Amino acid sequence: MQTNQAYVPSLDGTRLFERTWRPDATPTAAVLIIHGYAEHSGRYDWTAGQLVARGYAVFAFDLRGHGRSDGDRVFIRSMNEYLDDVDAELARVREQTPGLPVFLLGHSMGGSVLALYACDRIGGRMPRGEHRARIEGLIFSGAVLPAKGTTTGVLPRLMMFLGRLFPKLRLRSLAAADVSRDPAVVASYDSDPMNYRAKMPLGLIASMIRGGRYVERHMSGIELPLLILHGSADQLVAVDGSQLLYETAASRDKTLKIYEGLFHEILNEPEKDLVIADIAGWLDRHVAPGPFGA
Numbered sequence: 100m101q102t103n104q105a106y107v108p109s110l111d112g113t114r115l116f117e118r119t120w121r122p123d124a125t126p127t128a129a130v131l132i133i134h135g136y137a138e139h140s141g142r143y144d145w146t147a148g149q150l151v152a153r154g155y156a157v158f159a160f161d162l163r164g165h166g167r168s169d170g171d172r173v174f175i176r177s178m179n180e181y182l183d184d185v186d187a188e189l190a191r192v193r194e195q196t197p198g199l200p201v202f203l204l205g206h207s208m209g210g211s212v213l214a215l216y217a218c219d220r221i222g223g224r225m226p227r228g229e230h231r232a233r234i235e236g237l238i239f240s241g242a243v244l245p246a247k248g249t250t251t252g253v254l255p256r257l258m259m260f261l262g263r264l265f266p267k268l269r270l271r272s273l274a275a276a277d278v279s280r281d282p283a284v285v286a287s288y289d290s291d292p293m294n295y296r297a298k299m300p301l302g303l304i305a306s307m308i309r310g311g312r313y314v315e316r317h318m319s320g321i322e323l324p325l326l327i328l329h330g331s332a333d334q335l336v337a338v339d340g341s342q343l344l345y346e347t348a349a350s351r352d353k354t355l356k357i358y359e360g361l362f363h364e365i366l367n368e369p370e371k372d373l374v375i376a377d378i379a380g381w382l383d384r385h386v387a388p389g390p391f392g393a
Contacts, residue, residue: 100151105189109163110183116140116167117160120147126156128235128386129196131188134159135207135241136303137173137273137295138288139166144367149375155382156196158241158359160188162212166293176266178310181212182220193233200235200386204378207336207363208307210242214344215310218317236352236385237325238378240332241363244340255312259305266302271300277334277363284367295351318344324352325379329359330361354381 101121118140121231132143132152137341140159162184163170175181187202192201205213217237274295275289288294325348329341338357345355356377361368366375 102332109187112229113163114169115160120157120303122151124363127154128200129156129192130202132159132194133205133212147192153379158192173295175306178306182216185216185320202236204238206240208243210239214314217321218314238326240328241336244344245315246339246343268301269298279362279364279367292313311363318347321348322350325350327355329357330365331357331359333363
């Protein structure tokens with residue numbers, strides 16, 4: 100396996116920290132991972148290694164304000180900033196794996212970014228048909244997705260209003276104990292200096308609500324193959340959003356799998372071998388046979 104780390108510019112010049120993992124032989128496809136809130140790309144080293152062993156080139160990067168990337172810590176004023184980061188990294192993926200099919204995997208908030216990207220820049224209002232033509236499928240892991248009624252009502256409107264007035268006001272922190280049932284994962288998460296362990300800024304919360312409202316209105320237009328995965332015991336992100344995406348998306352090729360008893364980070368649970376096997380099997384079925392077989 101070949102690994103590399105580099106800094107790449109986003110569309111506005113913000114430096115993004117990138118990690119790549121590649122098989123020694125020619126890969127069959129590329130997978131771009133979009134990490135979740137408050138974490139970073141380095142937490143996907145095991146996942147990447149498992150996919151590389153199956154013949155996939157894997158790319159991941161730290162969203163702006165996360166990990167080693169530039170930007171105010173976990174702060175944005177619009178989800179478009181994250182979408183621009185994905186655009187910049189996708190350009191890198193295509194540059195380094197020309198002609199290969201590309202899949203995107205988004206975890207937690209990264210799944211929210213992925214859903215918004217699918218609605219707005221793959222099959223939505225923006226004239227970016229080249230993305231539709233070159234992305235083969237989307238994988239969601241414990242994704243933050245809108246469920247019926249979660250983006251409307253008094254509280255979401257209040258959060259969006261306050262987010263405009265006090266975008267850097269910080270409200271709450273993430274409970275590490277809820278990420279996994281594995282105590283070693285929880286301890287590692289809490290002690291990792293690259294993870295953000297302070298409170299979430301209101302500007303980010305408001306941006307995610309606005310993004311969720313857009314996704315709820317446009318998810319019916321998603322047509323790409325979908326693999327939607329969630330733990331039934333996820334205390335951080337309700338499974339309802341994953342179920343709504345599965346029910347609403349126009350894709351004829353979509354799979355929803357709920358893992359009984361698993362917490363939020365299904366790729367860091369004791370059953371992670373089962374989860375990665377499901378992901379790899381789905382990928383294998385969606386690429387043409389190559390040197391590693393399918």
